Amino acid sequence: MTAEQNGAEQKDRSPSRRAVLRRTFWRQTWWVIRKELRVELRGGETLWMAAPFAAMALLLAPLALGTDTALLRRIGPGMLWLVVVLFGMTVTVRPTSIESRPVRDLLTLSGLDPVAAFLGRSGASAALLFVFTLVLTPVMIVLYGPDSAPLWGCLLWLAVGAAVALGLLGTLVAALVTGLRSRTALAPIMSVPLAAPVLIAVVNGTENALNGQPATIWLLMLAAVDLILLIAGVMLAAPLDETTR
């Protein structure tokens, strides 16, 4: 290696260079989130299509079960999160979040870090799912009448944890099925079983919180799932980006 190359190598690894790369990374992540949310708000797939259907699904169970209020109270949290997982997955694998090949090429040649793209898309999906959950929770409370005195702070953290987990999971699955002809069918089939740990943690946690009991153990489980999905997504983002091209 020549002295010039050595110098260039050292320059590449200098703290200032690393700081620039970090800033670039977070700037790219932020612009991907902005783009995803802007596209979604204009297309309206989540709030205007999935949310009304999800609310209808919540409404149908009490109609089918009749006036057994004790049963409704018991199944309320489970119904809420089942609906969020099922409809939420269609939000995270929404067609507008899957880029066309020319756009993917453009993003690659723009120097978009695949990890920044993954985090940006996951962040946008998590934000959409959080809003989605906030819209549906009052519907569930009105229709299923769970016991009063809930721990609102705990419910909020559960909603955040679940939204992050489902956002990461949906983005990861969408990246896995990119380029496949049957991706729209494959994505929910792959993601819903993988969402089982999230569903277990968040349903049990919500039951506790609605009954005024702490849900620390379930919050920790959600945090662990979030972390595992984050690590998997960060590690797989670049290889998936290359192999699905």
Place this chain on the structure above:
Amino acid sequence: MASHPLVRFEDAGYAAAGTLILRGVNLTIEPGDILGVSGPNGAGKTTLLRLTATLHRPTSGVCSVLDADADTRPEELAAVRRKIAMVGHFPAVWPELTLRENVELVSRLRGDPPSEDPLRTVGLEALERWKASRASLGMKRRVEFARLLTWTPRLLLLDEPHAGLDAAAAPLVDEVVGRVAANGGAAVLVSHDPGRVTPLITRRILVSAGEVSEEIR
């Protein structure tokens, strides 16, 4: 002294899904080259362009682009890719974003410094709030050229550059290609219509049935 080639193919080939698309490609592209690529449909022109853009890796032989090859680390490859621009056959736009947002997003992701309004240069200033889904093919192509006005790539790859552009917009191709060559870069222009690109190019190759041959001009 011979200049260092920007692109070097050595007996390179590319196969996908068991089909050999390109074979035995030997080609160098030097700084200042403006290479015309012609050939019939399905000959492998777009694949050659994608290999040159590092979007595909050769399945045999060597393909070195701006000194990046199969052994290049991902972070170094990303840096090389930032020096390459490609305008493909289909416009790369987000339909839900406005024409201005389509230009701005790529500029922000690249981290380019603010420049003169490129939409004004391509004649789309008045339509900047139009969603790309409303825009015609020609407008989308102008958006793609507007992006190229905010920076100068080292390697410019254009697939059917004049497609969809009217006579008033056609000089955009000349401008971006000329700027790249003047800055020591190179351009590759794929076209079914050699007559449109002949005034621009310095060399021409023919791609036929997966094989590349240099044409003597």
